[in-house]
Every structure is written in C-alpha cells, then in structure tokens.
Amino acid sequence: MANTGKAFIVSRGELQSLFDAVIARGFMPVGPIVRDGAIVYDELRHVQDLPEGWTEDQDAGTYRLKRRDDKALFGFNNGPHSWKQYLFPPRSKLWQGEKTEDGGFTVEEAEDTEKPFAFIGVRACDLHAIQVQDKVFMSDRHPDPLYAGRRGKALVIVVNCGQAATTCFCTSMNTGPRAQGGFDLALTEVLDGDDHYFVAEPGSTAGFSLLAEVPHTEADKDNVAAALECTARAEQQMGRKIDVSGVKELLYRNYDNERWDALEKRCLACGNCTMACPTCFCSKVEDVTDLTGDHAERWREWDSCFTMDFSYIHGGSVRPTTRSRYRQWLVHKLATWQDQFATSGCVGCGRCITWCPVGIDLTEEVRLIREREKD
Amino acid sequence: MRPHPFRVLDIAEEIPGCMTMRVAPDGAGGDAAFAPGQFYMVYVFGHGEVPISVSGDPVKSGELTFTVMAVGSVTQALCAVKPGAVIGLRGPFGSAWPVEAAKGRDVIVMAGGLGLAPLRPSIYRLLHDRNDYGDIALLYGTRQPDRIVFPQELADWRDEALIDVDVTVDTAGRDWPGKVGVVTELLKGRDVDPGRTSALICGPEIMMRFSAYALLDRGVAAENIHVSMERNMKCAVKMCGRCQYGPFFVCADGPVFAFDRVQRLFRTRDV
Ligand SMILES: Cc1cc2nc3c(=O)[nH]c(=O)nc-3n(C[C@H](O)[C@H](O)[C@H](O)COP(=O)(O)OP(=O)(O)OC[C@H]3O[C@@H](n4cnc5c(N)ncnc54)[C@H](O)[C@@H]3O)c2cc1C
Ligand code: SF4
Ligand code: SF4
Numbered sequence: 001m002a003n004t005g006k007a008f009i010v011s012r013g014e015l016q017s018l019f020d021a022v023i024a025r026g027f028m029p030v031g032p033i034v035r036d037g038a039i040v041y042d043e044l045r046h047v048q049d050l051p052e053g054w055t056e057d058q059d060a061g062t063y064r065l066k067r068r069d070d071k072a073l074f075g076f077n078n079g080p081h082s083w084k085q086y087l088f089p090p091r092s093k094l095w096q097g098e099k100t101e102d103g104g105f106t107v108e109e110a111e112d113t114e115k116p117f118a119f120i121g122v123r124a125c126d127l128h129a130i131q132v133q134d135k136v137f138m139s140d141r142h143p144d145p146l147y148a149g150r151r152g153k154a155l156v157i158v159v160n161c162g163q164a165a166t167t168c169f170c171t172s173m174n175t176g177p178r179a180q181g182g183f184d185l186a187l188t189e190v191l192d193g194d195d196h197y198f199v200a201e202p203g204s205t206a207g208f209s210l211l212a213e214v215p216h217t218e219a220d221k222d223n224v225a226a227a228l229e230c231t232a233r234a235e236q237q238m239g240r241k242i243d244v245s246g247v248k249e250l251l252y253r254n255y256d257n258e259r260w261d262a263l264e265k266r267c268l269a270c271g272n273c274t275m276a277c278p279t280c281f282c283s284k285v286e287d288v289t290d291l292t293g294d295h296a297e298r299w300r301e302w303d304s305c306f307t308m309d310f311s312y313i314h315g316g317s318v319r320p321t322t323r324s325r326y327r328q329w330l331v332h333k334l335a336t337w338q339d340q341f342a343t344s345g346c347v348g349c350g351r352c353i354t355w356c357p358v359g360i361d362l363t364e365e366v367r368l369i370r371e372r373e374k375d
Numbered sequence: 376m377r378p379h380p381f382r383v384l385d386i387a388e389e390i391p392g393c394m395t396m397r398v399a400p401d402g403a404g405g406d407a408a409f410a411p412g413q414f415y416m417v418y419v420f421g422h423g424e425v426p427i428s429v430s431g432d433p434v435k436s437g438e439l440t441f442t443v444m445a446v447g448s449v450t451q452a453l454c455a456v457k458p459g460a461v462i463g464l465r466g467p468f469g470s471a472w473p474v475e476a477a478k479g480r481d482v483i484v485m486a487g488g489l490g491l492a493p494l495r496p497s498i499y500r501l502l503h504d505r506n507d508y509g510d511i512a513l514l515y516g517t518r519q520p521d522r523i524v525f526p527q528e529l530a531d532w533r534d535e536a537l538i539d540v541d542v543t544v545d546t547a548g549r550d551w552p553g554k555v556g557v558v559t560e561l562l563k564g565r566d567v568d569p570g571r572t573s574a575l576i577c578g579p580e581i582m583m584r585f586s587a588y589a590l591l592d593r594g595v596a597a598e599n600i601h602v603s604m605e606r607n608m609k610c611a612v613k614m615c616g617r618c619q620y621g622p623f624f625v626c627a628d629g630p631v632f633a634f635d636r637v638q639r640l641f642r643t644r645d646v
Contacts, residue, residue, distance in 0.1 A: 310607065
C-alpha cells in the first residue's frame with residue numbers, strides 16, 4: 001500500500017456513495033462524530049453524521065468544540081479517541097476454559113465476532129500510530145490473534161489534515177500532515193468558494209476497486225495543487241515542535257535531571273495521557289471464573305504505567321514515585337521504544353498534551369531536560 | 376498464548392510457605408524442554424497466572440519442577456494444589472544462564488534466598504558436564520537456617536565434592552554450626568581467577584548488586600557476570616509492557632542478563 005501518484009476527484013455530494021460501497025463490502029464503518037462536547041470515533045454510516053462545520057480549540061489541558069464558518073466535514077484535528085480502541089480494544093476476552101471430568105481442563109481461544117472495520121478519517125499521525133502498534137502486536141514470533149486478525153481485515157481511509165491544532169507536532173516527528181503510504185485510500189478535503197470536493201488517492205488495489213464504485217473524475221493539476229496546499233497550510237499551522245535530534249541519548253543521560261522533580265509535583269499520575277495516546281499498548285489481565293468454578297475466562301484490559309499496580313512485585317512497586325512513573329512513560333515514548341521496536345513511540349498527535357488535566361506538555365519537558373542537562 | 380494442561384505428579388514443602396512440585400504434560404501440546412534459567416507462565420484454573428522459573432534438572436525429560444513461594448493470591452493457590460491436580464503452563468520463556476559459554480572456565484554461582492531455585496537447573500547442568508569446567512563454587516546465603524532450600528542436595532553436592540558448596544545465613548541461633556553473614560562474605564579469601572571466571576547470580580536485587588560489584592572488585596569482567604531480573608509480567612511475549620527494564624523486556628531479553636548490559640540501570644533508582 002503506497003501512494004500511487006494517481007489522483008481522482010470525488011465531489012462532496014458523492015461522498016455517501018463511498019460510505020455505501022464500504023458498507024456493501026461488509027465493513028463496519030467507523031469514524032468521527034460529535035458526542036458529549038468532543039469529536040469521537042463511533043459507527044459512521046452516513047455523511048450527515050460527520051462533524052460538518054465543527055472544529056475545536058485545543059491547548060495544553062483544554063479542548064473546546066466550536067463552529068467553523070464553512071461546511072468542512074473534516075475541519076478538525078484529533079479528539080480523545082484513536083483507532084487503537086478498535087484494533088486493541090480497551091477490554092477483550094483472550095480465551096475461555098472448561099474443567100473436565102478427569103480434573104483437567106480445556107482452553108479455547110476467544111472468537112472475534114466483529115465485522116472487519118473500515119476506518120474513515122485516519123490522520124497521517126494516526127496511521128503511523130497504527131504502524132507503531134503493528135510492531136508490538138504483530139511480531140513474527142507471537143502475533144496477537146485479535147489485533148492481527150482485525151488489522152489484516154481493516155480498510156484504512158485516510159483524510160489528510162488541512163489544518164493543525166496548537167498541540168500538533170507531526171512535522172517534528174516526520175509523520176504528517178500528508179500520509180505517504182500504508183492506506184487503502186487517502187482523501188484531501190478541498191473547500192474553494194462554492195467548490196467542495198475530495199482529492200482521492202488510492203494506495204492499494206482495495207482502494208482502487210472501492211473507488212471504482214464511486215462516481216469520480218480524474219483530478220487535474222489544479223486539484224492536486226489545491227490538495228497539496230491543504231497539507232501545506234496544516235504544516236504552517238503546526239502549533240508545537242520538538243527537537244528529537246539525539247533524544248534517545250539525551251534521555252538516557254538524564255535519568256537524574258531536575259525536571260523529573262518538578263513532574264513529581266505536577267503530574268497527577270491519572271494515566272489520561274496513556275489512555276489517549278494512540279501508541280500506548282500496556283495491559284493487564286484478569287482471570288475469572290463463574291460461580292461453579294468450572295468455567296474460567298481470561299480478559300485483557302488497557303493499563304497504564306502511571307498506576308502503582310503496574311510494576312508491583314511482592315514487597316512493593318518498582319516505581320513508587322510519580323517522577324519515576326512519568327520518567328518511565330516519557331523515556332519509553334521517545335527513547336527505549338527506539339531500542340525495542342526501531343521506531344519512535346510518539347507520532348506527534350498531541351493528545352497527551354490536550355487531555356492532561358494539568359496541561360503537562362512533553363515537547364516542553366524535553367526542551368527543559370535538554371536545557372537543564374548537567375554537563 | 377493459551378495455557379497447556381500439566382498434571383501435578385507430587386508436591387512437597389520446601390521451607391515454610393514454599394513448595395516444590397513436579398508436573399508432566401497432561402495430553403498433547405505441552406512441552407517440557409527448557410534451558411536453565413528459563414521460566415514458564417503458570418496458571419491455576421480461575422485464579423491467575425504467574426511467572427515461575429524451572430528449578431529442576433534439564434536432563435530429566437518429560438517433566439518440570441517448580442519451587443514456589445506463596446506471597447500472594449496466585450502463588451498461594453499454586454502452593455495449595457494436590458498431586459493429580461492439573462495446572463496450566465505456557466512457555467518456556469526468556470534467556471538462559473550461559474552454561475555453554477562458560478565451558479572451560481571457572482564458575483561461581485551466587486544465590487540469595489529462593490534465588491537458588493532458578494539457579495538449580497544450571498548447577499545440574501554443570502554437574503552433568505563436570506569435566507568441561509574448571510573450579511565450580513556455589514555460594515549460598517539465606518536469612519536463617521530454616522530458610523535453606525534444597526538442603527538434601529546441598530549436602531549431597533558437598534559430599535560428592537564436585538563443586539565447592541559454601542553456605543551462610545544472615546542470623547542464626549547458637550546451634551547453627553555454619554557461617555553467619557551476608558553472601559558476599561563468602562567471596563572474601565576465595566581464590567578468584569578473574570580472567571577465567573564466569574558468575575551466575577540470582578536473588579533479591581540488592582543482593583545481586585552487592586554480589587556483582589564484589590566480583591567486579593575482584594576483576595571479573597561485567598560481561599562474565601550474569602544476573603536474573605524479576606518484574607511484574609502478564610503476557611511473557613513483549614506485549615503487556617509491564618516487565619520493561621529500561622530498553623529491555625525482562626520476559627524476552629531476560630530474565631538472565633549479562634551485567635554489562637544492565638549495569639547502568641542497576642545504578643539508577645526506580646527504573
Ligand atoms: C522471570 C521470573 C521468575 C520467577 N520465578 C519464581 C520462582 O521460581 N519461584 C517463585 O516463588 N516466584 C518466582 N517469581 C515471582 C513470582 O512470579 C511472583 O511471586 C508472583 O507473580 C506473585 O503473584 P501472586 O499472585 O501470588 O502475588 P500477588 O502479589 O497477589 O500478585 C501480584 C500481582 O497482583 C497485583 N497486586 C497484588 N497485590 C497488589 C498490591 N497490594 N498492590 C498492587 N498490585 C497488587 C499486581 O498487579 C501483580 O501483578 C518469578 C518472577 C519472574 C518475573
Ligand atoms: S506521546 Fe502524546 S503526542 Fe506522542 S503519540 Fe502519544 S499522545 Fe500523541
Ligand atoms: S502527564 Fe498528565 S495525563 Fe499523564 S498521568 Fe500525569 S497528569 Fe495524568
């Protein structure tokens with residue numbers, strides 16, 4: 001799946017037929033909708049359910065929906081949700097077991113009953129986040145059946161960003177704002193006076209054949225230029241940046257930086273950042289039985305490195321202080337992740353900045369750690 | 376990722392609160408081949424699953440031995456199983472003690488408390504291939520005389536005189552004829568040829584730190600000193616994220632690490 005260089009036009013009025021084609025192929029379409037004062041992901045069957053004319057103000061610790069003065073369907077940036085809730089659900093059954101007559105037991109892998117997902121409106125940073133989680137859950141030796149199954153069947157429809165939030169820094173992380181590959185279809189929404197259309201670039205044979213079912217025309221040079229202008233605008237609006245040059249070595253050298261002490265006081269260890277982050281993958285398991293004790297199940301649930309439980313071994317937590325837990329999180333995102341998975345664990349989506357109740361900003365923390373490094 | 380059923384052949388108290396059990400595959404699917412230092416995820420039906428190192432002889436095929444200290448809900452349930460009961464195993468997982476690489480060299484095995492359990496398979500292995508090694512010493516320290524695990528074997532090994540067994544306890548009554556003091560004391564006055572010594576260390580982290588540094592002081596190179604780490608873990612396949620130790624996943628990169636790889640982390644608090 002790579003950018004093929006072929007571009008087409010789908011008018012605003014024909015977008016529903018794209019949705020219909022997705023549904024007709026048996027996918028469960030999911031994408032952005034407005035709910036409870038935020039743009040979240042849920043089942044999305046109709047274009048009119050998109051957040052038309054909505055955008056938001058985001059900054060460290062704040063998120064507020066507001067009206068746009070146009071009718072853009074995708075004129076917003078990342079909300080609190082990410083696609084990981086579908087590929088790596090917050091809670092899922094791994095297997096169930098039954099006791100047998102001879103005192104033994106049998107165990108059977110849980111079946112995934114979900115339809116294949118079609119992700120509609122994946123941003124470039126989030127596409128990278130999915131690829132980051134692929135490395136965790138689809139290793140050659142022990143692929144996760146649930147994740148690998150869903151990911152293998154999922155259809156990915158990107159919508160390139162035409163604007164950036166003040167919390168965005170994908171350009172620093174080299175993940176956006178324009179998706180370069182790894183999708184089935186990439187759309188760029190162009191609003192030009194009364195003209196409202198999508199430049200559609202197929203990235204896979206599935207994308208090509210999907211598009212074949214949707215009324216479309218070939219894009220001309222101007223259309224392509226207009227699409228590139230959208231992502232260029234987003235690039236210019238990029239609200240934050242982070243200097244990641246040598247950041248792994250920087251953090252490895254700075255386990256004792258004074259900044260961690262400031263975080264000990266500020267961070268609430270609530271774990272919001274880890275829940276919102278599209279790459280965070282840590283989990284716990286729960287083994288349960290029914291009342292008879294003959295039927296057992298194992299469930300997996302999202303967990304956070306900010307809890308005391310997370311690192312508990314008999315005698316206590318390995319990371320008893322907030323400073324050590326924040327340090328674990330940040331060093332993992334930007335440094336140890338590189339050693340573990342040959343990629344950064346951060347894609348620059350900015351969610352952890354927006355959804356931190358006290359507005360802790362990792363871009364700022366890295367800057368300060370760099371500044372206060374003892375020689 | 377699913378546990379395979381293993382039947383408990385026998386189970387006996389090792390020391391108060393700690394049981395040693397032998398298990399064998401119950402039907403097809405279970406594998407009982409492991410390398411010394413590796414561990415299994417051990418599941419008690421409906422109770423939960425915990426990492427436990429193999430403590431038995433790697434040459435005995437078709438069965439596995441575990442030595443388990445009851446410290447919490449799952450280990451308590453595990454220590455209470457009866458012969459004939461069925462438990463679940465996934466594994467083996469993790470890195471092994473470098474017994475092959477140590478051939479032709481002297482080996483110092485240092486154990487603290489229950490840390491002798493994950494080391495015992497390596498001692499069996501060294502004894503099987505006794506002629507392939509130079510001097511072998513087992514330096515074992517534990518809290519009190521009644522906390523000594525595998526006492527019969529320690530006595531046998533001492534009698535056979537194939538390895539030099541030295542035991543110390545932190546505290547003891549007057550009736551204890553042996554040594555009192557921390558395990559690093561056993562290194563003092565001992566001939567150590569640093570250029571040809573490999574060390575295997577397992578015990579509480581603080582014990583491993585003092586032991587490793589005592590060996591470094593004696594000139595043993597960090598890459599020839601090995602420690603076995605313990606961390607909370609749920610999946611054992613680098614997915615649950617819990618066992619991270621700096622850049623490492625203890626479940627897969629460890630539990631056995633050459634000390635030069637983790638020395639920096641050992642010096643840092645709360646990693
Ligand atoms: C590689 C490896 C090898 C090991 N080998 C052995 C061995 O050979 N023999 C042996 O005896 N042990 C061994 N252990 C240790 C053993 O795995 C633990 O003692 C065991 O996991 C404890 O489980 P438990 O349910 O009995 O204890 P608990 O303390 O009840 O459970 C621990 C789990 O429950 C949660 N938890 C329980 N209580 C609390 C609390 N108060 N606060 C927060 N969280 C809590 C934690 O999340 C943790 O995951 C090994 C560990 C590792 C990593
Ligand atoms: S660390 Fe923050 S900015 Fe980076 S990917 Fe996670 S949520 Fe987004
Ligand atoms: S950094 Fe912010 S969101 Fe993350 S645990 Fe600390 S207070 Fe919560």
